[in-house]
Amino acid sequence: MSDLSHLHPDTTAVTAGRPPRTEQTPVNAPVVLSSTYYSTGVPEAGDLVYARAGTETWLPLEQALAALERAELPALAFASGMGAISAALDLVPAGGEVVIPRHSYHASLVAARHLAERSGVTVTEVDIAETEQVTAALTSSAQRGHAPVLWVESPTNPMLEVADLPVLAEATHAAGGLVIADNTFATPLGQRPLELGADVVVHSVTKYLAGHSDVVLGAVLTNDSSLHQHLHTRRSIGGAIAGPWEAWLALRGMRTLSLRVQRAQQNAAALAAHLSGHPHVVAVGYPGLPDHPQHQRAADQMNGFGSILTLRPLGGVAGADALTRAVQLWLPATSLGGVESLLERRRRLAAEAPTVPEDLLRLSVGIEDADDLIADLDRALAVAAEYAR
Ligand SMILES: Cc1ncc(COP(=O)(O)O)c(C=O)c1O
Structure with a gap:
């Protein structure tokens, strides 16, 4: 070689x-x-x-x-x-x-x-x-x-x-x-x-x-x-x-790994910022957020923070499930790392660890337009929040 x-x-x-x-x-x-x-x-x-x-x-x-x-x-x-x-x-x-x-x-x-x-x-x-x-x-x-x-x-x-x-x-x-x-x-x-x-x-x-x-x-x-x-x-x-x-x-x-990763990471950072403090969000996890417990370690060790986020919506498990049905752009599907944005409530899978919160959604952020992703998620978060009433 x-x-x-x-x-x-x-x-x-x-x-x-x-x-x-x-x-x-x-x-x-x-x-x-x-x-x-x-x-x-x-x-x-x-x-x-x-x-x-x-x-x-x-x-x-x-x-x-x-x-x-x-x-x-x-x-x-x-x-x-x-x-x-x-x-x-x-x-x-x-x-x-x-x-x-x-x-x-x-x-x-x-x-x-x-x-x-x-x-x-x-x-x-x-x-x-x-x-x-x-x-x-x-x-x-x-x-x-x-x-x-x-x-x-x-x-x-x-x-x-x-x-x-x-x-x-x-x-x-x-x-x-x-x-x-x-x-x-x-x-x-x-x-x-x-x-x-x-x-x-x-x-x-x-x-x-x-x-x-x-x-x-x-x-x-x-x-x-x-x-x-x-x-x-x-x-x-x-x-x-x-x-x-x-x-x-x-x-x-x-061949396009670099372009895809860069764009997905930019989108993930935009989404993480938008979701932090969002009225319909209980918690958001992303190593790029300053409040992530290992943010500094990730900054020292990694080049970028990846494009996976975790999200706990208002409305609990029922809200999280409703969100996965309400999204029109995000795809409710398992897996990650593709050009398209996917999301999934992980505990729907029996094999997932019991220490993962029941209402936690894993988001694999793709390379679509960030504003479109945010708008679609905002609509679905409002649907999920109805379950908190
Ligand atoms: C971190 C990680 N490692 C390994 C695997 C397994 O890979 P595959 O589905 O290609 O067998 C997955 C699949 O989701 C994964 O997320």
């Missing part, structure tokens, strides 16, 4: 993963639809033999993502974020220990709990923003003779807690452990966990990276060749591989 580290990330997103500049090669990598390859004799490492183990169609995406995360090794694409997360959790040894945010994406928590049931792994759930609580959990794990795996989401889904990544990475390494960071919310433009001390980064490429709510895909990155080899083997054996079209579409979406 050519070294793109001197380029601005906005340029990298457009440039990385293109075919070599030789006469009459296409400027975009082609989609190759073949499950198998001509191959005779004993294959060497890296040879293309069978498409579950490796296909050239993943490589442009994997190289571009590695360039964005400034990883030394190519990313490993997976069929979904959860495919990537399951492979990364496989780095936890049987009988080992995982420290994980209590407000991680709920399926990541379920996957960790399955490890506990099946492989005797101890799972400690923490408030990832409370650095002392997390370091205490890591220290106790080391005292029990384990090398703990610290799972980090920052900001968390959906509560938007921000972890002190460099301090937690140092504490994990002091305990002999490994840090795995889910960087889906921040994107590599918002923060690069490998540079902040993480050992492994996972992504739901489905979200901002692909960016158009039309692809489900995941990825894992690391600078460590033995971890890379382990994750590569997990992918080949587990079989959660990316489809060729999905990989191509995700890279096509990534």
Whole structure:
């Protein structure tokens, strides 16, 4: 992979993963639809033999993502974020220990709990923003003779807690452990966990990276060749591989990552300001707001504050549900990170953590006009407020 580290990330997103500049090669990598390859004799490492183990169609995406995360090794694409997360959790040894945010994406928590049931792994759930609580959990794990795996989401889904990544990475390494960071919310433009001390980064490429709510895909990155080899083997054996079209579409979406992220963040900031102190709003959460408990940490650690907001409307659960039916521009749907603005009452999902307030809406702010988004939400908030009477 050519070294793109001197380029601005906005340029990298457009440039990385293109075919070599030789006469009459296409400027975009082609989609190759073949499950198998001509191959005779004993294959060497890296040879293309069978498409579950490796296909050239993943490589442009994997190289571009590695360039964005400034990883030394190519990313490993997976069929979904959860495919990537399951492979990364496989780095936890049987009988080992995982420290994980209590407000991680709920399926990541379920996957960790399955490890506990099946492989005797101890799972400690923490408030990832409370650095002392997390370091205490890591220290106790080391005292029990384990090398703990610290799972980090920052900001968390959906509560938007921000972890002190460099301090937690140092504490994990002091305990002999490994840090795995889910960087889906921040994107590599918002923060690069490998540079902040993480050992492994996972992504739901489905979200901002692909960016158009039309692809489900995941990825894992690391600078460590033995971890890379382990994750590569997990992918080949587990079989959660990316489809060729999905990989191509995700890279096509990534070309505009910078523009989309910038616009969505501007919109999110405008919405957060508008909703703070709004007469029909009980609480609004956004790391960019000065009253967010980890606002300063986010400002120090991140480039921008992301484009996810939490909102508790006046009118309680019934009001929140009414709001999701009253919006005409916002789309009531799960997921996040697409060009369109989505909102969802998270506790409607049985798997969501019970510590997430029942009436909390998660807003994924898209790239529409901010005034249109505000006007639509204002109308729906007035409908929700009727339930407070
Ligand atoms: C933070 C985070 N990580 C991982 C995932 C899982 O990704 P996927 O749906 O692509 O499997 C999600 C999905 O919502 C998520 O929000």
